[in-house]
Amino acid sequence: MVLLDGKKVSNDIKNEIKVEVDKMKANNEKVPHLAAVIVGDDGASLTYVGSKVRACERVGFESTMVRLPHTTSEIELLHKIQELNTNDAIDGFIIQLPLPPQINTQKVLMAVDPSKDVDGFHPENFGRMALDMSTFIPATPFGILELLERYDVDTKGKHTVVIGRSHIVGRPMSILMSRKGWPGNSTVTLTHSNTKNITQIISQADIVISALGVPNFLKAEMVRDDAVVIDVGITRVDDESAPKGYRIVGDVDFENVSKKASFITPVPGGVGPMTIAMLLKNTLLAREQRAGA
Numbered sequence: 001m002v003l004l005d006g007k008k009v010s011n012d013i014k015n016e017i018k019v020e021v022d023k024m025k026a027n028n029e030k031v032p033h034l035a036a037v038i039v040g041d042d043g044a045s046l047t048y049v050g051s052k053v054r055a056c057e058r059v060g061f062e063s064t065m066v067r068l069p070h071t072t073s074e075i076e077l078l079h080k081i082q083e084l085n086t087n088d089a090i091d092g093f094i095i096q097l098p099l100p101p102q103i104n105t106q107k108v109l110m111a112v113d114p115s116k117d118v119d120g121f122h123p124e125n126f127g128r129m130a131l132d133m134s135t136f137i138p139a140t141p142f143g144i145l146e147l148l149e150r151y152d153v154d155t156k157g158k159h160t161v162v163i164g165r166s167h168i169v170g171r172p173m174s175i176l177m178s179r180k181g182w183p184g185n186s187t188v189t190l191t192h193s194n195t196k197n198i199t200q201i202i203s204q205a206d207i208v209i210s211a212l213g214v215p216n217f218l219k220a221e222m223v224r225d226d227a228v229v230i231d232v233g234i235t236r237v238d239d240e241s242a243p244k245g246y247r248i249v250g251d252v253d254f255e256n257v258s259k260k261a262s263f264i265t266p267v268p269g270g271v272g273p274m275t276i277a278m279l280l281k282n283t284l285l286a287r288e289q290r291a292g293a
C-alpha cells in the first residue's frame with residue numbers, strides 16, 4: 001500500500017509556487033492577490049478560510065478576507081462581488097460555501113467574473129472544463145488529479161467509481177476522470193443517493209473516489225484488492241480528548257481499507273491540503289493571465 005500523502009505533496013506545490021512568486025518580486029512585478037468572501041460565522045468555514053489565508057502568506061501572495069454577517073442579503077453579496085470583479089488589485093476570489101439560505105448560490109456564483117473565478121465554479125468555467133478547454137479546474141478535483149499524477153497512478157482504461165454528485169467534487173471529478181489524457185481515460189460511474197446496488201458497483205471499481213461525507217461509509221469488504229481509494233469526506237466529530245475538541249474523519253474505514261488498497265489517501269492529510277494548494281495554483285494562473293492580457 002502506498003499512502004497518497006497530500007500534506008507532503010501540497011507542501012511541494014507550495015514551495016514550487018513560492019519560487020514563482022519570488023521571481024515576480026525580484027522583477028518588481030505584482031504578486032498574486034486572493035480574496036475570500038465568507039458569509040456568517042460557521043466554525044468549519046472559518047477554519048478553511050483561515051487555512052487559505054495562511055497558505056497565501058506562506059507562498060508570498062497577498063490575501064484579503066472579506067467577512068460579512070450571516071444576515072447579508074443576496075443583493076449586498078452581489079454588490080461585494082461586483083466590487084471584487086472590478087478591483088484591479090484582486091487577481092482571484094472565492095465565495096466560501098455553503099451560503100445562508102436567503103442567498104441563491106447559483107446566482108451568486110454566476111456573478112463572479114470568470115477570469116477571477118479561481119474556484120472554477122462559474123458555469124462558463126465548468127463548461128470549459130467539460131470541453132477540455134483551458135480553465136480554472138475546481139480545487140478539490142484538481143488536487144486529486146495532481147495526487148494521481150505525482151504518484152504515477154495508472155488511470156487509463158480503469159473503472160473509476162465516484163460516490164456523490166456535488167457540483168464542487170463528484171460531478172466535476174466524474175468529467176475529469178473520463179477526459180482524454182492522463183490522469184483520465186478512465187471509464188466512470190457516478191453514483192449517488194438514488195443508485196441501486198451501490199455496493200456491487202463499488203466492488204467493481206479499480207479507483208474509488210468517495211465524496212459523500214458519511215464517516216466510515218466505505219468498508220474493506222466493499223472494495224476490490226489493490227483498489228485505489230481517494231477519500232474526500234471531511235466530517236467533524238466531537239472528541240473531548242482531541243486538542244481542538246473535535247476530530248476530522250473521512251468516508252473511508254482507513255484502518256481496514258488500507259490493508260487492501262494499492263494507493264489510499266488519509267484523512268486528515270490527504271485531499272484537504274491538496275485543495276488549498278490547488279487554489280493557490282489557480283490564483284497564480286489568474287495573475288499570470290492578467291499580467292499577459
Ligand SMILES: Nc1nc(=O)c2c([nH]1)NC[C@@H]1CN(c3ccc(C(=O)N[C@@H](CCC(=O)O)C(=O)O)cc3)C=[N+]21
Nearest residue numbers: 048094095096097098119139234268269270272273275
Ligand atoms: N468556495 C469554496 N471553495 C472551497 O474549496 C471549499 C468551500 N467553498 N467550502 C468548503 C469546502 C471544504 N474545503 C476544504 C479545504 C481544506 C481542507 C483541509 O485542509 N483539511 C485538512 C484538515 C483541516 C481541519 O483541521 O479542519 C485535512 O484534510 O488534512 C478541508 C476542506 C474547501 N471547500
